[in-house]
Amino acid sequence: MKILRPLLIVPFILSACFASESHAMEQPLEGKVIVIAHRGASGERPEHTLASYRLAIEQGADYIEPDLVLTKDGVLVARHENEISETTDVADKAEFADRKVTKIIDGQKMTGWFTEDFTLAELKTLRAKERLPQLRKANMAYDGQFEIPTFDEILALAKEASKTTGRTIGVYPETKHPSYFTAIGLPHEGALLAALTQYGHVDKKAPVFIQSFEVENLKALRSKTQLRLIQLMDAKGSPADRSDLTYPQMASAQGLKTIATYADGIGPNKALIIPRTVLGNLGDPTSLVADAHKVGLAVHPWTFRRENYFLPLAQKSGVDPREVGDLDTEIKAFLATGIDGIFSDNVTEAVAARSH
Template sequence: MIFVVALAMAANGPLIIAHRGASGERPEHTIGAYALAIDQGADFIEPDLVSTKDGVLVARHENEISETTDVASHPEFADRKRTKTIDGQSLTGWFTEDFTLAELKTLRAKERLPQLRPANTTYDGQWDIPTLDEVIALVKRREQETGRRIGLYPETKHPSYFRALGLPLEETLVATLARAGYDGAEDPVFIQSFEVDNLKRLNGMTELPLIQLMASAYGPPDQPGVTYAAMSTAEGLGAIAHYADGVGLEKAMVVPRSADGKLAAPTRIVTDAHAAGLKVHVWTFRRENYFLPADFKAGASPVATGDVGAEIRAFVATGIDGLFSDNVAEAVAAAR
């Protein structure tokens, strides 16, 4: 697989990937968040994908939706509240796989982090839960309006869990993208996952570029006993290159923080990944003090806006190929 189109879109710097849309300024995974991200110059927008009861892919960061919708205020759905174990974690709430698309469309999206982003709560209730088809339609429309190519960066969320329910994500995703004209190695789409086997499955189903997501702790939910730390060695990255085209790395894997919370020296992982033929995309850059290293905080309030641009520039200097940000305008200004 190759990256000709994707790389051409960001010849003057790393790809800017709008994390759940412009989620620093609008409720995440809404048409409003995606549209604003496009207007602010994102190269790619990121819809995390889960399934409805009737097999439709919708954009939510998790299949448990009480934090991002008003489902709890709908008395007609009170009996849908469940406790489930997903990827080893017990969760209580309302889950997309227990709702048809028509039922989910009666809900309204809300801000997930109201304590940190109170301004975003003014947009609560303005948008519903979008389907993947609706996100694609927005991208196509904005491409027509702007004359520039806009990429999609979908993530399959809990794919093993959904497959066990008889609601596999991979086949539906590949078919939906193909209908929209996305099926070749040069098309502006990356498909990402924290799991391994579903990326291997996708590697046999599509020529679209694939990204292995990795975190500084834990390991792939579908690979008991395997850690992301082991996968991040030179040998591990070489193994990833057999089924994926890049890695999506948590920031701490690229530039860790010291004991005082400041940025420390970069690791070798960007160099090692490039040596294995893998692209490196890093997540997630956010402007609130709560998320920033101590070097770049502004005052003591966790809600205050710090210097995320300086943080981004420190990571760009390591040679990364792309970055995820909740704040697209700041990312574009810092990285280009």
């Protein structure tokens, strides 16, 4: 999933001052809306760490979501981006100072340290840190405690948790920048499917969804696996591998019909389901959910977060972007549209909203 870069506090405060103002797909939980722990319990622990995933499972998540990138030696690891200076202590490691480089990733110039320039053994010497310290200061208490996990370690955690909790804990991996990694000789598909097969995940009954913002990656996977595939869609822009196609076009009725030929569902930016008004309140729902269900696609919007910074205007608790607002009301508005799952950084709140 994507997220904003440096936070602009003043515009937030100014906007807050106006506060006065059944589809065909088989559901793994017998029709219940699924809760997907976005990068684990990332609202309470540094994201993409085993500690974050464990906490999410304890809080009741149905699926844990790792974003997957590759190491120099072809191992899948969980990071939001292949550039890791925001989420690890790599910049503090003198022995890796010469690995800092500038690259073009999906058309964007990025400077930093990249997973594909490190072996797994080297990455394991790093420690995770909170990616949003301006919003989640409490999470910084865990900086330096946790390793970068491999996909295999995450699958093992889900398997063990399924045994100990008596609940099936699913995995919801995202292939990050798949065309870029393929271009440098490190494609996701082989390692991804091999790991999932090792854990017995081979068909639509498996508690697995594979997601991607790109298109051709999913089409290639469709020819190689029966596992459920999810086409991610942002509110604007285009897939990195399809400049001829915009996400809004993909969200149209005709676009959804095309997606249904290779995927089992969509993961839209929640603004495609309920846009916000000029003042930042929830507006009227679009027809996206109904249109997707007509062609047999599940709908799992992203991302639901409890901090005021991310909430609609009417659900903010005040002007401090770090404080907790009314996430429950926002989630319930989306549940009323008939969605099939939600991505959330805050599993406890998401599970509670679903249960009401």
